[in-house]
Amino acid sequence: MPVPELNVVAPVQDGTAGVRRLIRTGIVIDASCDVSPDFLADPDVAVIPIPIRIGQATYVDQHNPEATSRYMRENANGEGAQGQSAPLDAEQMRAFFMERFALDYDSVYCLTITASRSPIHDASSQGSAMALNSIRDMRQAADIRRPFQFRVIDTKNMFAGSGIPAMALRDMLLQHMQPKDIRDSLFRIIDSTYTYYVPDDLRYARTRSRGRGDRSINLISAMLGGALDIKPIIRGYHGDTHPVSKCRGRAEAWGRLFAFAAGRIAHGLHTPHLIVSYAGPLQDVRAIPQFAGLRSACEGAGVSLHVLQMSITGMMNIGPGGLTLAFAGPAHGETP
Known part of the structure; x- marks a missing residue:
């Protein structure tokens, strides 16, 4: 077409x-x-x-x-x-x-x-x-x-x-x-767009983020994350970023974020698009069980779900395996 x-x-x-x-x-x-x-x-x-x-x-x-x-x-x-x-x-x-x-x-x-x-x-x-x-x-x-x-x-x-x-x-x-x-x-x-970031390697993400003036990930979190496989969920809004959740492992972090986004769709979005970008093979995203629920929520609400390869710039800054998810909608609580 x-x-x-x-x-x-x-x-x-x-x-x-x-x-x-x-x-x-x-x-x-x-x-x-x-x-x-x-x-x-x-x-x-x-x-x-x-x-x-x-x-x-x-x-x-x-x-x-x-x-x-x-x-x-x-x-x-x-x-x-x-x-x-x-x-x-x-x-x-x-x-x-x-x-x-x-x-x-x-x-x-x-x-x-x-x-x-x-x-x-x-x-x-x-x-x-x-x-x-x-x-x-x-x-x-x-x-x-x-x-x-x-x-x-x-x-x-x-x-x-x-x-x-x-x-x-x-x-x-x-x-x-x-x-x-x-x-x-x-x-x-x-003014109503929220972006959620899940870096896969906290040490890497901290190194890159500090170069941009971002202090979302401190040294202690980076050390604990490496030892315990902790994955933070970081919210970006109005030019600022800060962590809102910590999860044990990628599957838990992504699953919680996908379920949270599906719930926000139920409250209505300001534009019918939801974007997920990933620094890795896109089948990794679709393999998370909660992704099916997110896809169903989008289909039911007439929202286009875009699962995309992250830009080179995004990959370099967030690191391999990093994921971002964004939508525009009403103000809401911080914790996915």
Whole structure:
């Protein structure tokens, strides 16, 4: 089935009564954002690449399945504790935005990983501001008189959590919602998106998280986790993360989280998407008994359940075997 393009119709601005024109709208996400394959296949979606260096090897995170497979194959199924990401700077963002969107689009939404954990949002904001004057000059030279808008939006979440507002935005555009309504609905979804993280190796996750300014996993927890196979469940919300539960082993942690998410679906979600991303073979996720209950809850409520390979950036930061689960819904208690 062909993927629909994200085009919305709006009144013409030249005063011609009764005439309507087609506005082409693009969506930009950074590569750490976990979204479905059909979302990525949309011709109006662009991915900001994130180069990653581990030793002498360089990987480009851009949601390319072959690059992801290579990264997992060469790094113990996703291990990259010493890896360093090198996100595009403002000048590189400016060039990326101009090349991709200057003449073919009238409106662009750029959704990024939370600004509290990554410089990508700031670089995108600076890059888009630098690009705007040049884009307007290019459009004027090409006799394109339509206004051009570029919005950079902080999702206040990471990985699966950044994917929820991105996929909700695409739904809104396909429904031809008006820009003001999109803005209000999108920020409501961002402000109600919860991400739950289950790192599989606490020592690894602590090493990586401290580099991002995240203190969710302290040294004592890391030592106990290694000795007792304790798996924390960490909640991400509004740019902050903190542990909410501890479980004995992966099966208990995942099972409890899947059952908890199924219960939240019963209370209603703000957008019909639930994303699970995993740094490992996806059959591991489906093998947990409570996953069947989560799948049934989604089917009964008309919610799309997306089980995805985690981005290279997510794998490097959470570690092999790490899992994230995200949805947007009403406020709720912290403990799954």
